Amino acid sequence: MKNFTVLAVLLTTCGAASIETWAADSQASYLKHCSLCHQPDAQGIPGTFPRIWGRVGQIAATPEGAAFVAQAVLWGMSGTISVDDVPVTGVMPGVPHVSDEEITAIVEYLITEGGTVKNTSAFSLETVKAARAGGRVPQAATNALRNELFEAGVIK
Numbered sequence: 001m002k003n004f005t006v007l008a009v010l011l012t013t014c015g016a017a018s019i020e021t022w023a024a025d026s027q028a029s030y031l032k033h034c035s036l037c038h039q040p041d042a043q044g045i046p047g048t049f050p051r052i053w054g055r056v057g058q059i060a061a062t063p064e065g066a067a068f069v070a071q072a073v074l075w076g077m078s079g080t081i082s083v084d085d086v087p088v089t090g091v092m093p094g095v096p097h098v099s100d101e102e103i104t105a106i107v108e109y110l111i112t113e114g115g116t117v118k119n120t121s122a123f124s125l126e127t128v129k130a131a132r133a134g135g136r137v138p139q140a141a142t143n144a145l146r147n148e149l150f151e152a153g154v155i156k
Contacts, residue, residue, distance in 0.1 A: 026109035050083035070131035079143035
């Protein structure tokens with residue numbers, strides 16, 4: 001059975017009028033917790049902060065990628081990565097103080113590009129809960145996992 005994401009639950013239980021509310025709340029959470037670095041439009045700053053708009057859905061398309069996204073958001077990551085063929089070296093702080101539901105809403109917002117793209121990812125609230133239950137992961141370990149997924153073609 002396909003997992004139910006926050007967006008799917010809203011669509012089936014609240015109706016279309018709540019889509020705008022969900023999108024506004026999810027965007028507000030993104031702006032509050034992520035936009036300082038990734039920028040309000042999630043395009044990042046090349047070479048400094050990576051673009052995440054148009055990428056999170058692709059990364060979270062597989063269970064491994066979805067688990068990585070949850071781990072990175074919760075616990076952060078540090079080191080060097082390559083995004084759009086541009087190396088980025090830095091630190092992304094995690095947000096373990098943010099609820100699983102709000103983290104899910106933020107990631108759903110990014111996956112669906114503000115509700116304009118269908119969510120075909122493996123990401124769900126359960127993904128975040130599992131990442132939290134697994135305990136804190138060192139940022140360098142999350143970066144190493146990201147590099148493994150990049151080498152395997154899960155992250156492009």
